[in-house]
Amino acid sequence: MERRHSRLTYTLITIVSLLTVAPVVMLVIGSFSKNLRAFGDFTLSKYIAVYTDPMLVETAGNTLVFVLGSAAFATVLALFLAYLNNRTNIPFKFLFKVLSVVPMMIPHVLFAVSWALLLNPSNGILNMWLQQLFGLAKAPFNIYSMPGMIMVEGLLDLPIAYLIISPAMASFDVSLEESSRVFKGGPMRTLFKITLPVLRPAILAAFILCIVRVLASFAVPSVLGMPGRIYVLSTYIYRTVTMSLIADYGKAAAIGMSILVLSITLIYIYRYYTRFSDKYVTISSRGFKPAVVELRKGKIPLFIMLIIISFILIVLPVLVLLYTSFIPYIMVPNGQAFAAMSLANWRTVISDPISIKSLGNSLFLGIVGATVGSFLSILVAYVIVKVKTKASGFLESISFLSFSFPGIVIGIGFMWFFVRTPLYATIWALFFGYIATYLPYGIRPMTSAFVQIHGSLEESSLVCGASFATTMRRVVIPLLVPGIVSGWVLMATMFFRELSLSVVLSRPGTEVLAVQILRFSEDGQWGKLSALGLIMIFFSTLMVVGVNLIGNRFKPGEAKDRKPA
Amino acid sequence: MQITITGLKKHYHSEGKTIRALDGVNLTIEANKIFTLLGPSGCGKTTLLRCIVGLETPDEGEIKIGDTIVWSNEKNIYVPTEKRELGMVFQTYAIWPHMNVFNNVAYPLQNMKMPKDEIAKRVAKTLKFVQLEGFENRPATRLSGGQQQRVALARALVAEPKVILFDEPLSNLDAKLREETRKELRMFLGELGITAVYVTHDRVEALALSDMIGVMRAGNIVELGTPKKIYFDADHQFVADFIGRANLIPAKVTEETSEHSLVTTAIGSVVCQKRSFDPSDELTLCIRPEFLDFKPASDAINRITGVVEQMVFVGEVYESEIRVGTELIFAKLDPQTTLKEGDHVTFSMKPEHCLLVSR
Numbered sequence: 001m002e003r004r005h006s007r008l009t010y011t012l013i014t015i016v017s018l019l020t021v022a023p024v025v026m027l028v029i030g031s032f033s034k035n036l037r038a039f040g041d042f043t044l045s046k047y048i049a050v051y052t053d054p055m056l057v058e059t060a061g062n063t064l065v066f067v068l069g070s071a072a073f074a075t076v077l078a079l080f081l082a083y084l085n086n087r088t089n090i091p092f093k094f095l096f097k098v099l100s101v102v103p104m105m106i107p108h109v110l111f112a113v114s115w116a117l118l119l120n121p122s123n124g125i126l127n128m129w130l131q132q133l134f135g136l137a138k139a140p141f142n143i144y145s146m147p148g149m150i151m152v153e154g155l156l157d158l159p160i161a162y163l164i165i166s167p168a169m170a171s172f173d174v175s176l177e178e179s180s181r182v183f184k185g186g187p188m189r190t191l192f193k194i195t196l197p198v199l200r201p202a203i204l205a206a207f208i209l210c211i212v213r214v215l216a217s218f219a220v221p222s223v224l225g226m227p228g229r230i231y232v233l234s235t236y237i238y239r240t241v242t243m244s245l246i247a248d249y250g251k252a253a254a255i256g257m258s259i260l261v262l263s264i265t266l267i268y269i270y271r272y273y274t275r276f277s278d279k280y281v282t283i284s285s286r287g288f289k290p291a292v293v294e295l296r297k298g299k300i301p302l303f304i305m306l307i308i309i310s311f312i313l314i315v316l317p318v319l320v321l322l323y324t325s326f327i328p329y330i331m332v333p334n335g336q337a338f339a340a341m342s343l344a345n346w347r348t349v350i351s352d353p354i355s356i357k358s359l360g361n362s363l364f365l366g367i368v369g370a371t372v373g374s375f376l377s378i379l380v381a382y383v384i385v386k387v388k389t390k391a392s393g394f395l396e397s398i399s400f401l402s403f404s405f406p407g408i409v410i411g412i413g414f415m416w417f418f419v420r421t422p423l424y425a426t427i428w429a430l431f432f433g434y435i436a437t438y439l440p441y442g443i444r445p446m447t448s449a450f451v452q453i454h455g456s457l458e459e460s461s462l463v464c465g466a467s468f469a470t471t472m473r474r475v476v477i478p479l480l481v482p483g484i485v486s487g488w489v490l491m492a493t494m495f496f497r498e499l500s501l502s503v504v505l506s507r508p509g510t511e512v513l514a515v516q517i518l519r520f521s522e523d524g525q526w527g528k529l530s531a532l533g534l535i536m537i538f539f540s541t542l543m544v545v546g547v548n549l550i551g552n553r554f555k556p557g558e559a560k561d562r563k564p565a
Numbered sequence: 566m567q568i569t570i571t572g573l574k575k576h577y578h579s580e581g582k583t584i585r586a587l588d589g590v591n592l593t594i595e596a597n598k599i600f601t602l603l604g605p606s607g608c609g610k611t612t613l614l615r616c617i618v619g620l621e622t623p624d625e626g627e628i629k630i631g632d633t634i635v636w637s638n639e640k641n642i643y644v645p646t647e648k649r650e651l652g653m654v655f656q657t658y659a660i661w662p663h664m665n666v667f668n669n670v671a672y673p674l675q676n677m678k679m680p681k682d683e684i685a686k687r688v689a690k691t692l693k694f695v696q697l698e699g700f701e702n703r704p705a706t707r708l709s710g711g712q713q714q715r716v717a718l719a720r721a722l723v724a725e726p727k728v729i730l731f732d733e734p735l736s737n738l739d740a741k742l743r744e745e746t747r748k749e750l751r752m753f754l755g756e757l758g759i760t761a762v763y764v765t766h767d768r769v770e771a772l773a774l775s776d777m778i779g780v781m782r783a784g785n786i787v788e789l790g791t792p793k794k795i796y797f798d799a800d801h802q803f804v805a806d807f808i809g810r811a812n813l814i815p816a817k818v819t820e821e822t823s824e825h826s827l828v829t830t831a832i833g834s835v836v837c838q839k840r841s842f843d844p845s846d847e848l849t850l851c852i853r854p855e856f857l858d859f860k861p862a863s864d865a866i867n868r869i870t871g872v873v874e875q876m877v878f879v880g881e882v883y884e885s886e887i888r889v890g891t892e893l894i895f896a897k898l899d900p901q902t903t904l905k906e907g908d909h910v911t912f913s914m915k916p917e918h919c920l921l922v923s924r
């Protein structure tokens with residue numbers, strides 16, 4: 001048993017290192033190399049070229065504003081929503097659950113596109129409508145701007161910030177606030193002197209995680225930033241490898257290095273804060289849910305605001321895409337528009353060989369990639385939880401390394417790697433790249449599943465004297481299935497809509513959906529884009545629902561007799 | 566300051582049921598006394614206290630602190646918590662984890678916009694009073710239970726409120742520390758001479774600390790009185806039973822003189838202190854174990870004979886059960902006694918210790 005475990009551990013360390021450590025090493029070496037074909041020929045020229053580029057100053061400044069602005073917007077909004085949900089008597093609280101989960105299913109690139117459709121300065125639907133309504137000469141809003149980018153990116157990162165802040169808010173000991181009230185602290189003072197400082201670790205953790213994600217974000221900067229020539233670091237890299245005459249992967253690697261270092265540092269700080277946050281958590285000894293704040297006059301306006309946020313995050317993108325997919329060119333919804341509606345866009349997309357190819361590729365990567373990724377995750381999670389050795393600890397840290405990888409940067413690292421292998425320009429390059437980059441998302445749910453099994457397995461076999469087979473059937477499988485399902489679903493949806501790694505690695509013949517959508521957006525082919533985007537949302541929903549149904553069948557008892565809906 | 570509560574009602578609704586946490590409480594808490602709310606878990610003590618500070622909104626009634634109405638449903642008055650000028654020690658202490666001891670204690674003064682040097686002086690004085698000198702810079706998360714309790718007390722006292730409220734402030738401490746802290750608290754409050762409202766379900770705490778006790782049951786104040794009155798002279802069986810161990814035997818009055826009542830019980834006829842009751846009241850004879858006299862004079866009234874059924878040595882006494890007819894009488898026997906289980910034993914009870922209470 002022992003030996004088998006250690007063989008498994010070392011095999012996994014080898015595999016995971018190839019996936020996560022190798023691209024980093026390649027990125028480092030690549031940044032010092034002359035060019036893709038001359039790997040290892042040491043030169044500092046790339047660093048010098050890139051860090052003396054006068055455009056970098058502006059790009060770095062943009063990045064700073066974009067990153068801090070979006071992260072702050074997302075965190076403040078999440079804080080506000082978490083407060084509303086946990087501490088007030090606002091109605092329809094299930095909306096918060098929806099808000100924190102559903103937006104994760106809408107691909108970022110589509111979300112960004114839907115805002116471009118609404119608020120672009122030349123023919124944004126909302127802009128045109130407002131112009132007509134008020135007789136304005138100019139479009140009132142321009143989404144191709146820093147504020148526009150910050151708003152859209154902030155909304156996209158809202159769910160993740162909410163998922164961190166909300167539990168902290170829920171376990172907050174209300175008597176800390178009550179005592180402030182007794183000691184003459186008014187509501188505002190209590191908020192700023194007590195509530196927010198006590199929640200500070202969770203707020204900071206959310207803020208930092210948002211920063212890391214915005215730093216890695218590519219969809220919003222490319223769809224909304226590039227048309228207005230607002231470059232941030234991720235689009236700067238993209239430009240370096242795609243738009244100049246000769247793609248320079250050395251320069252891209254040199255600039256990617258600083259993003260990677262920053263990301264890893266921030267994730268380290270994030271881990272520090274999340275570890276720290278447990279310290280303040282004090283569960284109220286009064287047996288009931290804390291007294292909620294009665295919203296009196298504010299109830300209706302706040303509720304309306306919540307509805308608007310939900311609408312903006314969930315309904316609006318789909319609605320805009322649906323509308324655009326039926327009209328020949330962008331126009332304000334009116335009688336004329338409805339008269340011009342047709343299935344033309346859908347027909348072109350379905351008969352467009354590249355779109356169909358990209359759908360096929362994405363489906364393959366989503367389904368097969370997630371399956372292989374889940375399998376690897378199960379093994380890694382098993383070793384992390386069950387084998388408590390130094391080696392398994394090492395395995396844990398290398399498999400969570402990619403948590404801090406910005407897709408486009410690690411894509412550059414993979415590029416340096418894959419050009420030396422026959423995998424270059426094949427679908428397998430994407431396949432392994434995806435698994436490497438999103439491995440932590442698969443491992444996390446599995447480890448929690450294994451942690452659960454740990455106790456119950458031993459208890460049930462010891463106490464009940466159940467046979468091994470019975471224990472497997474009654475305890476292990478049912479406990480493992482939810483973890484496998486959520487790991488698989490998470491990986492599959494991420495693979496299916498992957499953009500930032502793919503823009504670097506995808507080549508003719510290995511197009512994927514998100515990249516194809518980006519191409520359509522760059523060419524302004526909004527109708528085709530919308531049709532393809534809706535097809536994308538449809539398949540990704542299908543995968544989530546389908547796998548959850550299959551997962552339910554594996555649960556014994558209660559779930560078995562439930563008919564799939 | 567005196568606190569006057571009239572017709573206070575607070576109902577909770579959960580899972581389709583209505584919980585009458587406060588069911589029309591009328592209560593006057595005298596100024597500058599220690600008043601204790603005593604009652605079993607869930608009887609509404611915390612709810613009443615929270616209504617007084619304003620953390621809970623009652624449904625009906627009126628609360629007056631001193632001459633100010635702080636809550637009245639009819640007159641539509643609500644003075645927010647921070648304007649009620651009270652001090653409070655929370656059950657969990659609610660020490661702010663992100664501040665040090667100084668800032669915790671200084672917080673009420675900072676909210677009063679007091680000058681900095683004045684704050685420092687007052688905090689130092691208060692910390693000295695609760696014997697926490699030199700703890701100013703200690704982070705609040707690094708305090709023992711007893712120290713946290715004293716920080717909470719200092720914070721409640723620092724602004725010199727006219728009324729201070731306590732919600733089971735000792736329940737988080739271990740038995741020994743609880744006893745010490747109780748004594749300290751008694752001393753602190755005695756020195757300050759302010760109105761204190763103290764919530765507890767521990768009868769010893771209530772007896773040891775209070776000038777006045779209000780016993781609560783199911784959202785109502787059942788009885789009000791000094792510790793001695795509540796202990797020796799309760800009107801209700803519930804109160805007599807709750808405040809200390811007692812033998813409770815159903816009784817019926819058969820004869821009354823000017824001073825005494827004669828009752829029949831399962832242990833025979835007993836002469837008791839006279840008390841007037843409603844004729845419809847069902848009565849119980851209440852005798853505390855410490856008042857059973859096991860060396861009765863031959864002409865003593867209320868001489869009763871029984872059989873020792875069980876004796877348990879617990880240190881200072883034998884806790885024993887004596888069978889008299891169908892009743893088992895709980896008694897405390899001298900640890901030096903020569904009695905054994907199965908022995909016949911005779912004891913007497915003075916009429917003034919035989920208390921008639923209504924059921």
Ligand SMILES: Nc1ncnc2c1ncn2[C@@H]1O[C@H](COP(=O)(O)OP(=O)(O)OP(=O)(O)O)[C@@H](O)[C@H]1O
Nearest residue numbers: 288577579584586605606607608609610611612766
């Ligand atoms: N927020 C609430 N929602 C529903 N029921 C409540 C709430 N707060 C209190 N109650 C109910 O009101 C009653 C009185 O509660 P309260 O907390 O005042 O009791 P207590 O006397 O302080 O008890 P303890 O000694 O256990 O602290 C209880 O039956 C309780 O279940």
Ligand SMILES: [Mg+2]
Nearest residue numbers: 610611612732
């Ligand atoms: Mg209580």
